[in-house]
Amino acid sequence: MQKFDSIVIGAGPAGSTSAYVLAKSGFNVLLVERGKVAGSKNVFGGRIYISPLKEIYPDIEKAPVQRWVKKERISLVADGCLTLEFQHEKTTSFTAYLSKMAEWMAGKAEEAGATIVTEITVDNLLVEDGKVKGIVAGGDKVYSDVVVDAEGINRLLLERAGFIEKPKPENVALGIKEVIKLSKKDVEDRFGLDETSGMAWLMMGDVTKGIPGGGFLYTNQDSVSLGIVINLGGAIKMIKEYAYEIVERMRESPYLKDYLKGGSLVEYSAHLVPQASYKLIPRLYGDGFVVVGDAAGMLLDLGYTIRGVDLAAYSGYLAAKAIEKAHSSGGMTAENLSVYEKMLKESFVYKQIEKFRGTERIFSDPRIFTEFPDAVTGIVKRMFHIEYESEKLLDNVKKVKGGFFRFILDALKVVRSL
Ligand SMILES: Cc1cc2nc3c(=O)[nH]c(=O)nc-3n(C[C@H](O)[C@H](O)[C@H](O)COP(=O)(O)OP(=O)(O)OC[C@H]3O[C@@H](n4cnc5c(N)ncnc54)[C@H](O)[C@@H]3O)c2cc1C
Structure with a gap:
């Protein structure tokens, strides 16, 4: 029988961070990822806020940063485009490819001693006598004292275990993203940037044909990430075309097309986003398990910015710290793991979500x-x-x-x- 101190499901920002912190504290950790490599299944728009991550990863600046966001634009698009531009020298965020960032974080977990297995999909949480005792993957049972569920927003494992119901469409959004390759010079000349600075550009209005949500554009070194995040409930009621056509139209819009001229489409992806995160928070702990990241509803969508990566990673960090405490208190019972919810509620992560509850x-x-x-x-x-x-x-x-x-x-x- 295989047994680990802890099994982490999903090598996204939340899971890899949990695995990293646990492995660093001497836990025997198994990190299971269904993608070919860590990062291959992760999708986001393009900007990461650095402060919370720096607390966990003091060498975060060595991560695969694309550009430091020093220019912000917000546009209202209708019959004309009204743009507000803000520039700041002391930036708090950078652009990145999430695939590379997640790979970097998983690498840190591996360096710290975690075992990573990829191309393995966890089929179920292993529940025996009402307690989570490990995972089931490909018919095999793997046991652990505690399971960290960092499976992201799809939450199939939590649903199959009967811990949650399917989310209502109005509480989640659909994100679609394209990466358009340009030359480095084009990115810098067209957006007025220097070698390291970058831009985050959010758009609202006609870009989504009135479907609640917005469009985004983030500059990378030699590409831009372009896409939309639309409320699924709104889309179901209002959409009259394929969702990808909305992004195509945005790319061709008179306000964007010159910026993207000559670019080639090199990547295309789609993913769900927790939107009414407060309503999506599940039971965060129980006998033998904790839930972190998007799976726990730890995302803030304010329309003008989305914060998922730093909140997911920080919740993963707190879960690992709570597991350490539960270990010192005698084991992974629900009572001992309840410290995770307490720590989360005292942290900026939960407070942010609470502060902006109702934004949806x-x-x-x-x-x-x-x-x-x-x-x-x-x-x-x-x-x-x-x-x-x-x-x-x-x-x-x-x-x-x-x-x-x-x-x-x-x-x-x-x-x-x-
Ligand atoms: C279009 C879009 C734009 C966004 N823009 C931003 C942004 O600009 N900035 C920002 O901070 N956030 C943004 N986000 C949100 C951000 O991507 C997420 O909040 C963040 O990735 C959550 O991290 P996570 O680790 O919880 O989940 P995920 O990143 O989803 O990782 C979950 C991992 O679990 C794996 N997994 C799932 N099920 C299983 C299973 N059964 N077995 C094994 N492995 C499994 C998946 O393959 C995946 O690797 C955006 C999201 C989208 C979709």
């Missing part, structure tokens, strides 16, 4: 993604698009269903939820 309500109102950008770009268009007569700036707002009052309420709704 804006994703349930398509008007905010149609009439609002339309009204705002309409005001600006009236300022600059003059043929003979100038028009009253607010005339456009009167066309919004519900008029000016409704427009102000919508604006307040967006601002208050953030």
Whole structure:
């Protein structure tokens, strides 16, 4: 019978970080990943916030960073494109390929002594006498004192074990991403960047044809990551085409196409994103198991930014620390592992999710993604698009269903939820 101190399911940011911290503390760890190599199944947009990761990985700057984000853009797209640009010298985030970052993190776990097996899909949590005692993969049972479930948002194992139900479509989003290869010079010239600086560009409105969500573009060394994140509930109700066509149209839009001219599509991926994360938090621990990362709902989608990687990794780190404590308290009982929930609730991760709970309500109102950008770009268009007569700036707002009052309420709704 094979037995480990701990088995970690999934070599994403959450799982690899747990495995790394546990292995460093002397635990005998097995990290199981279904992809060909760690990182091969992971999908994200492109930006990682560094501070929480630096606490776990003091040498994070040696990780495969693409560019340091020093330029931020947010655009409202309707009949015209209104862009707000912000530049900062002291950046707190960098762009990366998640495949490379996850590979780097798994490498750290391996260096620390974890055993990594790839191309193995865990079929089930091994539950005996109401306790999680290991995993079942390809008909084999592998035992461990504790299992860290870091399987990501699909959560099939938690569902099969009867710990959760399928998420409601309105609580998750669909992300689709393309990587467009350009030359390094083109990336720097077109986006006004130097050798190491990068840009994060978020778009809202017509880019998703009014489906609640938005578009993103992140610059890498010699490519850009481009895509959309759309609320699944909204998409089911409103979509009239294939989802990939939305990204294609975004790539061809007059506001982006010159930036991408001559580029070639080198990567395409799609993935779910926890959106109403507060509503997705499962039972976080039990006899012999803890749940971390996206599987635990540890993601913050504020529309203008998505924070998943740092929160996932930090929850994985806290889970490992909680397992160490449970070990010193006598074993991996639910009672001893409850310290994980306590530590998580005291951490910035949970506090952030709690602070912004309710933000997802804006994703349930398509008007905010149609009439609002339309009204705002309409005001600006009236300022600059003059043929003979100038028009009253607010005339456009009167066309919004519900008029000016409704427009102000919508604006307040967006601002208050953030
Ligand atoms: C389109 C998109 C854009 C995003 N943009 C950003 C962004 O810009 N910044 C940011 O910080 N976050 C972003 N995110 C969120 C971020 O990607 C996730 O929050 C983060 O990857 C979660 O890490 P994780 O380790 O919990 O899960 P994952 O990264 O999903 O890793 C789970 C791992 O488990 C493995 N696995 C699953 N089931 C099994 C099984 N049964 N057996 C074995 N292995 C299994 C998978 O192969 C995978 O490697 C984005 C997500 C998407 C989809």
